[in-house]
Amino acid sequence: MGKRIGAPDMLYTTFASRNEAFFSKAVRRRTIRLNGPDEAYDLNLCVASIHQEAAPLEFLSPSETDKYFSFKYQRRRNSYLLGKLAAKLAIASEEDDLDHIIIEHGILCQPIVAGSDRKITITHSDSIGAAVYYDPRLLIGIDIEVVDQKTEDALKKVTSQDEEALINQSDADYGAMLTMLWTIKEAMSKVIQTGFTVAPDMFEISEIARKEAGFISQFKNFPQFQAISILSHEYVLTVVLPRKAMADAGEYRLTQILQELLQPF
Structure with missing residues (x-):
């Protein structure tokens, strides 16, 4: 064939x-x-x-x-x-x-x-x-997931109490934020090329901030990296990359491009 x-x-x-x-x-x-x-x-x-x-x-x-x-x-x-x-x-x-x-x-x-x-x-x-x-x-990881209510219980099991507090501080949909945290961890696991062969709490998220059309997140154990996430309808798309690569409005421009890419087909 x-x-x-x-x-x-x-x-x-x-x-x-x-x-x-x-x-x-x-x-x-x-x-x-x-x-x-x-x-x-x-x-x-x-x-x-x-x-x-x-x-x-x-x-x-x-x-x-x-x-x-x-x-x-x-x-x-x-x-x-x-x-x-x-x-x-x-x-x-x-x-x-x-x-x-x-x-x-x-x-x-x-x-x-x-x-x-x-x-x-x-x-x-x-x-x-x-x-x-x-x-x-560079070192970069990407992940996309569908927001699915059926996965919420499983995602909660890999969400720390501090991360749960970050979700509760957001005005975004709870299930979408849970999924976003998972995509951030998955993308970070691709950066260091281990996947989830290491303890999931290694990828714990310490901060989430809504900026422009997306969300910018920081890691507890990887302060030199940051995540850019986009929520679009039923999907969440995240890219993780070094913070040093985001000078000169790069964070804003990349967020805009991700938003364009994830518009409904």
Whole structure:
């Protein structure tokens, strides 16, 4: 079921032009340059939405196509497709061959872009996937989750009393704030590339402040990092990155871009 032998390369421009309707409805890409105190850092961001396996498959490599069809359940196929699509479109320039962009995984399942010194962080939930392709001098994590009342009891179990107090001080929806705290911790776990193989309280949040269109959060144990979170309808999207990378109004500009990316599809 892979690409047939002799099939032409699938350049980004070709893929976009062949699937113009899909791109206009389901893909958003942005680039931002963050200015730290001494250096600038480039980030490419992509958010994609796929409903019921509605995406074209030409961007997959032959082995990825075989992997996709090996999954028995539609939900698993869709999540696989979301991760690959968001990642490849965050990485690709106009003349890049999409099926030659390969996402490998490290020993703790962290994503690695084969043949590139730049880094990527990936997330997906329900019908939305997102990725950030970024300067290797940075450390970044991203997470997106659906706000779901059925998960509240589970999320409470990993929420400290101090964090519960932070939620109660906010005028935002309780379930959305619970979910936001989880996305912040998940994104931070991707920054240090451990996932939740360490104690969850290591990622405890010490401060949450509403700013502009989003929320800015600080960590008890990682004071050199901060989280930017966006609440949009039923989704929460969070990016964690070093505070030093957010000089020169970078925090405001990144918040605005995340807000644009998470507008309803």
